[in-house]
Amino acid sequence: MTTRPDVPQTDAPAAERAPDRRQFLKVLGVTGAGTAALSGCSTDRIAKLVPYMVQSEQQVPGVATWYASTCTECSAGCGVHVKTREARAIKLEGNPDHPTNAGALCSRGQAGLQALYNPDRIGAPLARNASGGFDEISWDDAIARLAARLGTANGRLVAFNGYGPSTFSTLLGDVVQAAGGRTVRWEAFSRDAERIANRRTWGRDDLPSYDFAAARFIVSFGADFLETWGDTVVSQRGFAESHGFNNGTMAKHVYVGPRMNLTGLNADEWLEVPAGTEVQVALCFARAAAMHHGSSLAGGLGGFTPEAVAAATGLDAERLAHLAEEFAAAEPSIAVAGGIGAQHRGAIDLCHAVNLANQAAGNVGRTVQFGAGAPVGDDYGTVTDAFAAMDRGEIAVVLVHACNPLFALPQSGNFAAAFGKAGYKVSTANVLDETAMQCDLVLPNLHALARWDDLRPRAGVRSLLQPVMQPVRPGMHTGDVLLRAAAAAGIAAPAAESFEAHLKATWLDEAARGGAGDAEGWWRAALAQGGVFEAAPTAAPALAAGAMSVTATAPAFDGDGEFTFLPYPSSHYHDGRGANKPWLLENPDPVTKVTWQSWVELAPATAKRVDVREGEIVEVVTPHGSVRAQVLV
Amino acid sequence: MLKRVLVGFLAMAAAVTVLIAVTRPTDAQQPAASGPAALTESEIAALPGPRQPIFFRHDIHAGQLKMDCQYCHYSVAVSSEPGIPSMQTCMGCHAMVAGSDSTNRAEIQKLKDAWEAGTPVEWVRIHNVARHVRFPHMMHINAMGDNACATCHGNVARMPQVYEVNNVNNMGFCINCHIERNVTRDCTACHY
Numbered sequence: 001m002t003t004r005p006d007v008p009q010t011d012a013p014a015a016e017r018a019p020d021r022r023q024f025l026k027v028l029g030v031t032g033a034g035t036a037a038l039s040g041c042s043t044d045r046i047a048k049l050v051p052y053m054v055q056s057e058q059q060v061p062g063v064a065t066w067y068a069s070t071c072t073e074c075s076a077g078c079g080v081h082v083k084t085r086e087a088r089a090i091k092l093e094g095n096p097d098h099p100t101n102a103g104a105l106c107s108r109g110q111a112g113l114q115a116l117y118n119p120d121r122i123g124a125p126l127a128r129n130a131s132g133g134f135d136e137i138s139w140d141d142a143i144a145r146l147a148a149r150l151g152t153a154n155g156r157l158v159a160f161n162g163y164g165p166s167t168f169s170t171l172l173g174d175v176v177q178a179a180g181g182r183t184v185r186w187e188a189f190s191r192d193a194e195r196i197a198n199r200r201t202w203g204r205d206d207l208p209s210y211d212f213a214a215a216r217f218i219v220s221f222g223a224d225f226l227e228t229w230g231d232t233v234v235s236q237r238g239f240a241e242s243h244g245f246n247n248g249t250m251a252k253h254v255y256v257g258p259r260m261n262l263t264g265l266n267a268d269e270w271l272e273v274p275a276g277t278e279v280q281v282a283l284c285f286a287r288a289a290a291m292h293h294g295s296s297l298a299g300g301l302g303g304f305t306p307e308a309v310a311a312a313t314g315l316d317a318e319r320l321a322h323l324a325e326e327f328a329a330a331e332p333s334i335a336v337a338g339g340i341g342a343q344h345r346g347a348i349d350l351c352h353a354v355n356l357a358n359q360a361a362g363n364v365g366r367t368v369q370f371g372a373g374a375p376v377g378d379d380y381g382t383v384t385d386a387f388a389a390m391d392r393g394e395i396a397v398v399l400v401h402a403c404n405p406l407f408a409l410p411q412s413g414n415f416a417a418a419f420g421k422a423g424y425k426v427s428t429a430n431v432l433d434e435t436a437m438q439c440d441l442v443l444p445n446l447h448a449l450a451r452w453d454d455l456r457p458r459a460g461v462r463s464l465l466q467p468v469m470q471p472v473r474p475g476m477h478t479g480d481v482l483l484r485a486a487a488a489a490g491i492a493a494p495a496a497e498s499f500e501a502h503l504k505a506t507w508l509d510e511a512a513r514g515g516a517g518d519a520e521g522w523w524r525a526a527l528a529q530g531g532v533f534e535a536a537p538t539a540a541p542a543l544a545a546g547a548m549s550v551t552a553t554a555p556a557f558d559g560d561g562e563f564t565f566l567p568y569p570s571s572h573y574h575d576g577r578g579a580n581k582p583w584l585l586e587n588p589d590p591v592t593k594v595t596w597q598s599w600v601e602l603a604p605a606t607a608k609r610v611d612v613r614e615g616e617i618v619e620v621v622t623p624h625g626s627v628r629a630q631v632l633v
Numbered sequence: 634m635l636k637r638v639l640v641g642f643l644a645m646a647a648a649v650t651v652l653i654a655v656t657r658p659t660d661a662q663q664p665a666a667s668g669p670a671a672l673t674e675s676e677i678a679a680l681p682g683p684r685q686p687i688f689f690r691h692d693i694h695a696g697q698l699k700m701d702c703q704y705c706h707y708s709v710a711v712s713s714e715p716g717i718p719s720m721q722t723c724m725g726c727h728a729m730v731a732g733s734d735s736t737n738r739a740e741i742q743k744l745k746d747a748w749e750a751g752t753p754v755e756w757v758r759i760h761n762v763a764r765h766v767r768f769p770h771m772m773h774i775n776a777m778g779d780n781a782c783a784t785c786h787g788n789v790a791r792m793p794q795v796y797e798v799n800n801v802n803n804m805g806f807c808i809n810c811h812i813e814r815n816v817t818r819d820c821t822a823c824h825y
Binding site: 048049051054055062 | 708716757
């Protein structure tokens with residue numbers, strides 16, 4: 001197959017030439033230049049060479065140009081190197097200089113390229129029209145409308161921001177606050193239980209960072225740290241380092257949970273416990289650690305002997321005792337909880353138990369460090385409060401940025417109806433996602449690879465984003481939209497002619513305060529590296545007053561029925577945002593190897609008992625909703 | 634029987650001779666060496682090669698003016714792609730150079746119109762290889778030194794209209810040269 005051009009021997013275009021065989025050969029014979037038939041690889045298609053109007057000096061066709069930027073597919077904010085050919089991004093690779101991923105890039109990051117070239121992208125601002133559809137309007141019109149609404153909102157304004165800590169998020173927060181509203185920082189997966197547990201244990205309202213590389217014994221209580229929990233790429237790298245066989249030793253990994261997931265598959269031992277009983281095992285480990293290290297915590301944990309916990313969970317007591325002792329003796333160990341295992345009523349107790357285990361084992365300050373943890377959004381309560389306010393008719397303007405609440409929030413919660421009661425709804429999505437479909441105004445943001453931005457996922461990491469190509473579809477940086485709308489509405493905002501200028505000014509200001517001499521040179525170096533990275537200050541917290549109170553809430557599930565329904569996020573689709581990317585869809589799920597669909601898992605023994613075979617469609621009914629899907633046995 | 638075979642053979646030989654005679658370019662097809670003259674429409678129509686949207690004459694630019702190939706085809710020594718000059722490259726001279734006769738002026742005017750309109754000129758591609766072949770220009774240019782271009786593309790500096798002198802899509806053409814110069818004949822050098 002080739003794009004070898006048709007070489008017409010006359011001036012007549014190829015389409016008009018009748019391919020009379022005799023004529024064809026005669027023509028070939030006369031001029032001799034057209035040996036298409038003889039070579040056997042040709043099409044009649046004419047290839048065109050289209051030059052640039054103005055050539056970029058940096059660019060050589062056929063030679064790739066690489067840019068450093070940051071991935072925005074999840075909150076981790078890994079650094080990427082973007083390969084561009086002829087001013088089009090064609091591949092994402094990890095940035096070796098970035099401390100978060102050090103050159104690795106997960107499947108979601110790689111598939112970010114498809115979001116850039118998504119054919120469903122909108123190319124112009126959309127406004128809801130009288131008949132319920134959307135009209136394309138100009139940017140000036142769109143910003144005027146937004147400004148008008150912001151100016152008259154009178155404090156009845158709420159913004160949902162799914163973009164992590166950054167110059168942009170600060171700007172958004174400031175503008176919304178100046179307009180009298182409030183911003184809800186949206187995160188994809190709630191880590192509320194961990195935060196509340198951290199308050200209970202140490203009086204701290206943030207999340208620690210976890211050093212899997214340093215640990216010699218890793219135990220996870222339902223936290224899928226290799227899939228979706230926390231900074232997965234950092235965890236994966238650390239895990240690979242410690243769990244790899246080095247110098248005759250390797251770290252031991254134990255997974256505690258009802259379902260075998262990727263994290264469990266990589267474990268050396270799987271403690272299969274009924275859902276909700278992980279807390280018992282955690283307390284048993286904490287007790288072992290407290291006794292081993294002579295900690296004062298041992299007193300309150302006395303009741304959680306291996307025998308008692310084994311009776312409650314169905315595990316073998318001796319095995320449990322052995323593992324708990326290994327955890328206590330490892331120098332150091334690490335215990336984590338969160339993710340799937342912490343989405344139930346006893347989750348806070350579980351996370352508190354794990355905190356105690358880490359504290360007793362002396363991990364705090366070694367493998368569990370505060371001060372450089374992942375960013376936290378607002379908790380679920382804040383989100384539901386905002387929707388409740390909408391439901392009461394108290395919200396005149398709602399702005400949704402970089403998140404899809406109507407998709408992510410459960411249907412049983414009446415969120416769509418509440419959203420509908422808000423006065424004027426604005427989205428900055430660049431595709432018509434579930435939330436944007438219900439909005440009155442859609443202002444498509446530029447894709448991450450085509451805009452100036454930064455991301456500060458945790459202390460010490462300031463990542464830059466730079467445009468690597470012209471926008472595939474026209475859009476406007478939401479930062480520019482905010483600056484212009486604020487100016488038009490008379491709302492206080494940073495005086496900058498564009499968001500790009502504001503970003504650069506912010507960075508140069510930070511550089512100056514940090515003592516950098518040559519500001520421009522410093523800026524260029526930061527761009528080339530993908531940001532500025534420093535060691536984060538870490539804190540060693542002390543136990544809070546209420547830390548000693550230990551409770552282990554027994555699992556309590558809504559509804560009756562013999563099965564426990566355990567929903568979990570996919571390592572490919574994340575919170576579902578990747579479900580429209582063919583690369584992620586065709587990539588088999590690491591555990592089940594299923595592609596292109598969702599499924600319901602049933603243990604083989606159970607499937608046999610209820611006479612369900614693989615591939616059959618079942619309906620799972622719970623008090624909070626039902627779902628129909630194919631069964632995977 | 635023998636006579637028929639003989640007649641057949643002679644006919645084939647004659648055909649082959651005719652084919653060989655007309656496939657090799659002769660100077661009769663090219664204009665005179667000193668200062669390319671203007672061509673009439675019928676002369677242009679008789680030229681080999683595809684008609685381009687603007688009648689760009691290499692014999693004036695590369696021949697008379699002795700512009701280096703790499704002035705326009707700038708990436709040929711650094712990239713697999715030879716590079717087609719951007720409109721800005723053309724306008725670098727033609728913002729001022731209007732043309733020496735009415736035909737030239739008409740063509741240059743087309744260029745200027747395209748520049749003003751912001752639409753690039755879409756040249757018809759002449760040399761192309763099949764998609765399963767990779768041809769890196771820079772390796773060949775760097776290895777063959779001066780006059781590398783003409784080795785495969787012919788005497789472009791004498792062509793009013795570029796045409797394919799050698800069928801570059803013919804693997805034998807590549808292999809013959811590789812044999813002559815004793816360089817790699819490994820399959821994966823070009824097919825990967």
